[in-house]
Amino acid sequence: MFEILSIIFLALMAEIVDSSIGMMYGTLLCPLLISAGCDPPLVIPSVLISQALGGAIATIQHHKYRNAYFKGLSKDTKVVLAIVIPGLFACLIAVFVALSIPKYILKTYIGLLVIAMGFLCIRPYTYRFAWWKMYSIGILSAFNKAFTGGGFGPITSTGKILGGLSPRVSVATTTYAEVPICLISAFTWLVALHGNIDWTFPLYLSVGAFIGGLIGPYITSKTESEKMKKLVGLSAVILGIWTLLKVFI
Numbered sequence: 001m002f003e004i005l006s007i008i009f010l011a012l013m014a015e016i017v018d019s020s021i022g023m024m025y026g027t028l029l030c031p032l033l034i035s036a037g038c039d040p041p042l043v044i045p046s047v048l049i050s051q052a053l054g055g056a057i058a059t060i061q062h063h064k065y066r067n068a069y070f071k072g073l074s075k076d077t078k079v080v081l082a083i084v085i086p087g088l089f090a091c092l093i094a095v096f097v098a099l100s101i102p103k104y105i106l107k108t109y110i111g112l113l114v115i116a117m118g119f120l121c122i123r124p125y126t127y128r129f130a131w132w133k134m135y136s137i138g139i140l141s142a143f144n145k146a147f148t149g150g151g152f153g154p155i156t157s158t159g160k161i162l163g164g165l166s167p168r169v170s171v172a173t174t175t176y177a178e179v180p181i182c183l184i185s186a187f188t189w190l191v192a193l194h195g196n197i198d199w200t201f202p203l204y205l206s207v208g209a210f211i212g213g214l215i216g217p218y219i220t221s222k223t224e225s226e227k228m229k230k231l232v233g234l235s236a237v238i239l240g241i242w243t244l245l246k247v248f249i
């Protein structure tokens with residue numbers, strides 16, 4: 001019973017953080033569960049499934065608290081599509097590549113990239129919006145997500161701020177975009193594994209993610225825009241350094 005409650009609690013805290021600043025659910029949860037002795041082919045699809053649920057709930061909450069506007073084909077909805085559509089193709093490729101290429105190579109690359117983007121967010125500059133930036137971010141971040149179970153939020157949230165979006169919209173659209181990306185990535189993993197996983201594991205994670213998705217967007221709505229930008233940037237830098245430490249230590 002303690003193990004079940006621990007899994008639910010970890011997913012709850014990870015989703016609160018993820019849905020409030022746009023990153024860290026899979027990037028934190030996957031290594032924690034794997035280091036605890038869980039099998040990676042079980043952890044990654046389970047994290048993806050639970051994050052899809054938590055992200056769906058958080059998206060509704062982000063719209064409710066006006067962190068972004070997702071009714072119809074609003075600009076915020078189009079940003080999500082610009083991330084998701086090219087990202088879906090990257091997901092299909094990434095899962096099968098993940099089964100044959102050493103992960104330390106991609107993790108090193110993700111760590112360095114996230115640190116650089118985080119520092120750019122912290123710097124007091126204003127960046128111009130461009131659709132080509134959204135497409136590029138979608139491909140890059142989705143590949144990372146399907147490959148390792150993490151790496152989507154840090155790149156997408158920081159990238160969209162650098163692309164000219166407000167921090168709140170960046171976080172909210174990242175949360176929304178993660179839902180289909182997680183679903184297609186999880187489906188591809190399940191196909192590759194022939195559906196052979198313990199389904200109670202993603203169920204426990206989903207309970208925690210569901211509750212966390214209700215809380216995180218409220219935190220976003222109460223945080224000042226400039227503070228949010230710096231918080232996202234600082235979180236990305238810390239997360240990038242932690243990713244590199246896990247590779248080399």
